[in-house]
Amino acid sequence: MVEVTRRQFLNVGAVGAVGGSALGGSALGFNVATAEQVKQELRVQGATVSHSVCPYCAVGCSLLAYTKKNGDGKVELLQIEGDPDSPVNEGTLCPKGASSLELAISHRRVPSPLYRAPGAREWKRVSWDFTLDKLAQNIKASRDRTFVTTDADGNVVNRCEGIAFAGGAAFSSEEGYFATKIMRGLGVVYLEQQARV
Numbered sequence: 001m002v003e004v005t006r007r008q009f010l011n012v013g014a015v016g017a018v019g020g021s022a023l024g025g026s027a028l029g030f031n032v033a034t035a036e037q038v039k040q041e042l043r044v045q046g047a048t049v050s051h052s053v054c055p056y057c058a059v060g061c062s063l064l065a066y067t068k069k070n071g072d073g074k075v076e077l078l079q080i081e082g083d084p085d086s087p088v089n090e091g092t093l094c095p096k097g098a099s100s101l102e103l104a105i106s107h108r109r110v111p112s113p114l115y116r117a118p119g120a121r122e123w124k125r126v127s128w129d130f131t132l133d134k135l136a137q138n139i140k141a142s143r144d145r146t147f148v149t150t151d152a153d154g155n156v157v158n159r160c161e162g163i164a165f166a167g168g169a170a171f172s173s174e175e176g177y178f179a180t181k182i183m184r185g186l187g188v189v190y191l192e193q194q195a196r197v
């Protein structure tokens with residue numbers, strides 16, 4: 001039988017801890033992947049599972065969202081993963097979809113509109129009323145400045161060439177219809193969809 005000194009044993013343990021995923025920790029009979037799986041299962045044990053759809057693109061992958069009440073009685077979103085029963089994604093998600101938990105809980109999300117005035121160096125937090133007024137003013141000014149009534153051949157075109165609009169894949173059909181109506185009404189011809197970008 002091979003003798004293992006205390007030092008050799010500790011060295012193997014250290015390598016297993018640092019490079020656990022590469023070695024699988026198998027030198028110590030410890031499987032890191034299994035431990036991760038158990039950790040995930042414990043994390044969502046007893047949680048409510050809700051079905052949802054990834055908001056990012058038109059593929060429409062199905063999601064499972066795990067929620068649980070914490071000690072304060074507040075519902076906490078614990079995990080989002082692909083739904084294995086979905087014929088669309090069969091439990092898989094692309095990197096964007098796999099990060100959708102962050103969309104809901106990341107502390108780095110910007111919670112309100114920010115505005116940087118022309119020439120200013122700093123962004124400042126502004127209200128939604130300010131933002132909507134500003135958008136309306138800028139849309140009107142751009143449209144007035146770039147509206148084309150006739151093309152070079154004298155054809156009546158009545159189009160706005162100074163504004164482009166990109167719809168989000170999370171739009172419902174109604175929102176997409178509504179946004180397109182508004183943009184076409186303004187004469188905007190450059191319409192695009194996030195799912196095609």
Ligand code: SF4
Pocket residue numbers: 054055056057058059060061089092093094095096097098
């Ligand atoms: S962004 Fe990725 S996960 Fe989300 S619907 Fe599209 S392909 Fe699926």
